[in-house]
Amino acid sequence: MGCLLPQSPHCWQWATFARSWFLIDARMQPPGKIASMCSVRLQGKHKPIYHPLSDIGDHVVVMNTRHIAFSGNKWEQKVYSSHTGYPGSFKQLTAAQMHKKDPTAIIKLAVYGMLPKNLTRRTMMQRLHLFPDDVLPEDILKNLTEELPQPREIPRKLSEYTQEERNAFPMLWTPPEDYRMK
């Protein structure tokens, strides 16, 4: 047996303090859960060497932000407000309107709100890369280390079930032949 991990101090240090690049696919995912995963990795809290002053956060690339899925009625009920300070400039946008205007804004604001409220927040936001669709630029694709598993299991649509699975599903009662389903 033996240790497979590197042992000379220079390599330990390089490998321990290197910055990774994580990829998250936000298709059909709740933006809050995506944002919390992003904020954990941007701060470096997933590493045992974490310290708030150490600047050991990693890069996070989120793709398909256009296809995020709020639960409940949040698309109509969640309101994003902003005020520039000048009179008459109070704007309130619903999540749907905000998403139409900028497909990456919802996740960006969510992550911004979940990061620690200090000067390191802006640096961490610079390390967050958001893309509305799954088209990523080449240099970011080259840098990626790992894809993180999605927080929410996407439920299948009825059209995605095969006829055998639909038949195999237990029925509560068998309707007679001339019964008409609405």
Place this chain on the structure above:
Amino acid sequence: MAACRALVSRAVLPLHYHHVCRGVMLTHIREKKRWMKAYTLIMERKRKMEGPPPPKPRSQQPNFDYHAEVEAFSARLQESFSLELLKTAFVNVCYLRSEEERRRALGLDLETTTLNLKDNGELCVHGQQFTKAFLSDWCRGSFPSLPQEGVAAIVGHLTGSEVMCHVARNLAVEDLTMSAEFPVPDEILQGTFFAVIGALEQSSGSVRAGLFIRDFLVTQLIVKDLFDMWKVVDPMGLLVKELTCKGIALPEPRLIRSAGASTVLPLYFVGLYSDRKLLAQGPGETVLAAEEEAARVALRKLYGFTENRRPWDYTAPHEQLQKPSAQALTSE
């Protein structure tokens, strides 16, 4: 009393208080001395100009009795040295020469005042041979698959002047050596330590001397990495050679992980697979550096020099030393 304690606890004493020694403080309180300030300032300026005083050997500092110190040396190490051999071991050739020079300069007649001291040359050679043989045997016993160059590198490191002088200085061998110059140069100190080991072997036997070397020199290997001591230029070639000797398939490097490939600080993890099974993986700044590191990790694993190997058991009795092959079989 309280005032004294308050004064002692200050970092710098005020002008009229002087520490004579640890328990005694002199205070010029009856009248303030007008010359004290000027004198103190001049002494400070002189000390700053000249720098710190040169180190003095322990034998020239107060409370030093050579015979008592030599006995204490042997008692401290819990070894029974023969005192004449030990005293001979501490005498160097340069010391004898400088003594004769000094006596000649003083005009003393050489016939009446010959130095009856023998130098430690033979003991030094004897001790060096014994140490190197013992360390080679120990290395080969505890790392059976380590090749000859590796064993030679480890033995060379342990008997090199850095390690030996570090151990000798901390065992107070430097205070007892008689040499021409002070501070004692590294080679002379190393020679004196070898002579001490030779004296130990001749007084108490090779078993006790072996235990001494094990306890003081082999322990310097703790936390040391193999390739710090053994400079290997081409680890991949060496690995290929080792694997062909053992008949295992040759290693194929594969990129396992990469991070930030197009940034200024890339990281690559390269794994070496032989016959589709992972041998070792290593990180690096570039793919080539990572491959080299993976080869080094694989070599460390092959030779049994990993960090998580079973540490050498220093509490075991000396029968272990006589059967190195059996120990190699039982250890990992």
